[in-house]
Amino acid sequence: MENNNRRYFKSLEELNSPESIQPKEFESGTPGKNVVEESDFDLKSSRRDFLKFMGFGISAATLAACTKTPVKKAIPYAVKPHEVDPGVPNYYASYYGDGGYGVLVKTREGRPIKIEGNDLDPLSLGGTTAAGQASVLSLYDEGRLKAPVKNGVETTWEVVDKEVYSGLRKITANGGKIAILSNGIDSPSTLRAIAKFKETHPSTVHVQYDAVSYAGIRDAYASSIGRSIIPSYDISKAKTIVSFNADFLGTWLSPLVFTKQYSSVRDVTASEDMAYHVQFESHLSLTGSKADLRIPCKPSEQGAAMVAVYNELASMAGASKAGNPGSFNPHCTSEKIKHVAKELWDSRHEGALVLSGSNDSNEQSLCIEINKLLGSYGKTIDSNKEVNLFSGNDREMKGLISDMKNGGVSALIVYGANPSYNYPDAAAFNEGLAKVELTVSLSDRLDETSQKVTYVAPDHHWLESWNDHNPVKGQYNLSQPTIPNIFNTRQAQESILSWGKAYGKYYDFIRETWMMESGAMSTRGFETFWKQTLHDGVYVEGRAHSDAASNSVAHEDVNTEHADHVTEMVSDTTVTRVGLLAAARNTISGERSLGESIRDVRHGREEVSETTNSHSVTSTSSSTDTYDNSSIIGGSVDVTSIASTLISAKNNASDTEITLYQKTGIMDGKFSNNPWLLELPDSVSKVAWDNYACISPVFASENGYQDGDLISVTAGNTTIENVPVLLMPGQLSGTISIALGYGRNMDSQAGRVANGVGINVYSLVELKDTKRYHTSGSISKTGSGYELAKTQTHHHIQIPAGLQKQDRPSTVQRKADIVKETSLGTLVAYRGSKGHGGDHGHDDHGHGHGSAPVDKVYAGKGDQPEKYKHLNIYPEWKDTNNYYKALHWGMSVNLNTCTGCNACVVACQSENNIPVVGKEEVMRRRELHWLRIDRYFATPDKKEEDRDILYTDNPSVMFQPLMCQHCDNAPCENVCPVNAINHSSEGINQQIYNRCMGTRYCANNCPYKVRRFNWFAYYDNEKFNYNFTMNSGLGRMVLNPDVTVRARGVMEKCNFCTQRIQAAKLVAKTENRALRDGDVQTACQQACPANAIQFGNTNDPHSKVSKVKQGDLSYRLVELLNTNNSVYYTTQVRNVKLESEMPVEDTHETVEAH
């Protein structure tokens, strides 16, 4: 047959254009198609070629066969736990006891790797702190004890239990006194366990002791209203906040809670409703940095300043004054005092709040009186909703130590406290300890105290523990284990119970506690209630539980240890709801509430203590569950005598005063063997890995001190040698400040990171009736040349002398490109002139009428002006196929609400496996943090002649979290010779680690210097053994398996948590829907307690980040470079009310500079 010329077709389309109907598997073409062309297969090989190839093939195969491939064994699950899916994280609700807030713990394949905030917890509302973020690393610290210890030698639990119990029995039988020394406990079941212990050993006293004490507040309330409480403060209801040295955003009481509240009254992106914040302090704290008016004030003057404010308020209220406080340092003028008092008085109806950070009950009493005058109780302070954190009692501790020294204590059980390290008179404690017959510690490591005791019964890490908590009245949190105990440790409560002969699992004990409280409920109702609480992590009286089904995060109520207890299906939502409501009803209206019984336990404790008689609470006063806040008005305190005490304290103060403060990461030093926290630069001083004496630059220049000098600090009988000096703008002349929590001296293994870092200054704490964190003293220079690891070395003032003349305009300009600041007045005037709110519109005409709050370099925000379009050398991504089609990621950072708390920095480090590089490397400016917080100082005063003095004594401070800006016109991308930086179609600069050859050109060309280089191999490298996330098998368990550990010699940087984006996309895909705003949360965003960071799709006009981007306060860094950043900053707005405090940017001069 001849050739068939017919053409068969199925449709007209096929006939006309056969290609168009070909099914396409890949829209953008088959991968690899361009590599292998069809013509490549038309090979013409000769016989010779065949022989050559065969010869090569045989020899290659022979050579390859010479290497023995190592056999790697993987053991699969015999029975896969139902909740563990490889690659899928599980989240468990728990409670971070040392920060006092609820968290979610992210686990992967059975190991906790990350702490997230729990948005169901009314305290954290999804936020976390730096210390909380870092606590997951402590779980994998090889310094923890791996087994119980007797006299420094590892032993077995049987031995410890037998000997401790028989010892205790003997002591009880002989009528000896047993003391349990713990830190402040907010756990009802723990207190019940101690009460149980007491049943067996009736001679037991329980003393609670906090390294940083809040006993002054409790004492003040005890004398004022007869109840030893810490009330709840609610900053979110305040219009004017005046804080006397209470660093409530950084370290005071519950900074996380306060930051949440504070950010809600400080955000002006959409409204102009902004609280006014005044801070009196001597040391520049986070809180002082955010204040609208910061009044430097010596510690000794703070009480008197409060008297002055009280006097002003009293005269307005028609009450009598409390004595003449006299004059203060030059910063603290009577005009300012009057102004503060007037602001407080004017806002008393809307909500005023005065806080005192002092641990002096006199100051706290005066603070109560001022708040009374302002009518704050019931508005901004709730004395009914008492805070159960920091229940330590300094007097009891003092009593215990003197008892010990007198030989009055036969057995001491230390739980959660470390007085050998952090008690001011540690020597006295140690002396007493030596006289105690039986000493037991429940510490997780051989710390300063547990090195000196006979038995150490190591406690679980909190991520291995069960516990319950009652941080605030009416709220109950549960901790649950997220991993079985790694070492041979035992929950401390179980130890206490077993020594009290009440054996059992603590889990059952907690359930028993809770079941006792809700006794009216059926078992089934309790199970549901329990599981729901466990799932949520929190139970709030009067609030319904969350609906598990609607919860987007996979909270799971799983405990690995006690899975047998979980018998019912959680998905039975009907039962859940009914059970919940019943439980809530029962608990609220029941005869005995949970809170009440805890209080009983507490009172039990108070009855046995000897020193609280003066203000012990009678059981009748606590029989009613609620107190009327108005009852506090009736309290009677002699204001005049308090005032005269405070005034005389001021008048008798010495020239040099020392304040002791905490840093946001290390806090009181309990978890200082945590390299993430040690490497975390202090937000204000930007120093990592050390504590130091902050000295005012003015004072230093007058007295000849320099950065890096070593001084000895003397207060009373205590002298501390070799404290390095840091010239710290904002430190008041005549005062020095030193951070607590450093200078650990643990067992070499237990403290292998922390030992010897910094200096322990707890001995400077003054022991009066309560511990005082400021004291009088003197300093003298003993040496010099000590180098501190600063991540930021230059302030504006350090521009070289030759530049001083030019410095002023250019510094202002530079700052204006980088951090922008304006006043609320300017903003309101600007918005008024535009005739609408802040949501849209910006001043296209420059600074015509009412200067714009932000200098707009380019009018068309986000794009360069049309007339310059053609000048662009960068690729036009938008014209490129598929770029920015659906997603264009962007981030916004609200400088106004950001407090510089550092939670984001540690969150980023934890999420992205960022190595710790150590002090030496930080000193060489090689810290690897992808996200850093830049700190800028500015003078609050525009008068040139006063500038230097005021600048360094009381600068205004701005924090700016800085991560990769993900420029659309990225300078880093086009200079990489090997294409290791890729611009994703979603606008992310993707660093491809395994393509990078490490030329570092990208880092040089980055205007923001956010790129970080792996100078060394930070993993498996003895030189970096403090980086135990990568240098020990145990430490490596904390690594996020979704993120590569970067090799030596490659560049790395923030990638907008691309692994989270991918995870969210997968979830959306399985649910067959588009990504929604909020599906992707970067680690920094999730950690931020101030909601300052938003992340989302800027293509979506309704996304949160788009709204911020469109706002009139939004700007981008160094916009004149036209790098087209994807990170939008919101201008810092200060609610400036005093003319002298106006930010420099408002001055005519700078506005004209453009």
Place this chain on the structure above:
Amino acid sequence: MVEAPIREPLILGNKTYKQISDDVIGPIENKPSMSWLAGFTASVLVLGLFAVGVGITLFEGIGAWGLQRTVGWAFDITNFVFWVGIGHAGTLISAVLLLFRQHWRTSINRSAEAMTIFAVVCAGQFPLIHAGRPWVAYWIPPLPNDLGSLWPNFNSPLAWDVFAISTYLTVSLVFWFCGLVPDFALVRDRATKKIPKFIYGFVSLGWTGSLKQWNRFELVSLILAGMATPLVLSVHTIVSFDFATSVIPGWHTTIFPPYFVAGAIFSGFGMVHTLLIVVRKVMNLEAYITINHLEQMAKVIMLTGTMVGIAYGTEMFMAMYSGYEYEMFTFMNRAFGPYAWAYWIMMSCNVISPQVYWFKKARTSPVFMFIISIFVNIGMWFERFVIIVTSLHRDFLVSSWSMYTPTWVEMAILIGSFGLFFTLFFLFSKYLPMIAVSEVKATYKLTQRGKDRDALNGKSIPSDIVYDHDYSYSADKLEKKTIEESLSESHDH
């Protein structure tokens, strides 16, 4: 060709062709002198320092250097640009001056070319060792690979560098080698021992000195000179793009290409000065590398030094005139900031010191010229240091400002790179003819034979002249003379 009768002879001392051959080839044939041995040993020791520095860097990582998050380049790229710059004089002398028929170049071009190649070899070390992962450096050339068509980023000046430097090295090497061929043949023909005869015979590629070979030789020289000349301009232009295409104030400058080229020639001539002033003394080549040669180079140094000075001034002016505050700051910071000392070393060494060459006394005194040449070397090293470090250490965000201090490893590598350079140079001076014998002889005839020479020397040609094999003809002679004339001339021998 116009000869200037009053011009001083390029080669002094009434050399005969044989004497020239003896003078130049002698060191190859004889045992090394003590001074050579001492110098070579010292160089190898310093090269050992280089090996130690590089070894530590490769073993530990770039962290062994003083670089950090803000200053990502310092000594490494400074050294790279410094050595590349030095590599400019050789090609300029051999190629550009060849094209311009500057006969004085013949005495110095061989060593200048050698210097070029060795300098480029030194320069080439730095891009390699400065990379975090040098073992993947082969990713930069566009090699076929199994990752799809994952090629280098042709937008990156670092990729351009690779092409520019490798092209330059190749062309320079070929040019140098071609010029060496007739001289290799001369060594071969004079050699008495078997092994040298074989080796030099091998590398002389069967050179017989036939007319055809001379013709090809001259043509190849011209073609290579034509190819090398634009490279002189392009290499440093492209190196300057490493900085000019960035966004960093102080780097992002359009003046960089001409400014870098001028600086490179400046530093290259400086280094030629340094070397030749020593070499002519040590190797007894004063007759060939005369004061006249040195003076010519001093003039080039003065010219290019002035050009560099104008470039500095222009940069500063443009920064102040631009209204671009970051750039204004960068330049003020250069001049008055913490690295001001480096800036003023650069200014005084590069701009002020060559100005003494306005005085004839200065540019005819070898000692003085040696001192100035050292200044030029130092100044030009600091120029690169100033450009790189002072621009980076304080750029846009005040928060990132920092100071850079080198570690001993970097110092060792910098010093050691001189060891590498001098080791190669000593080897060259021992095993290769340091002066282009054939070209010198050609020049010699042109400038010194006949009545001019007689007039200058005041005497006639000695009668006892014994000509050895003389293959030297210059290109211009070929143009002028007929083949018969040439043949008849060679019959003279």
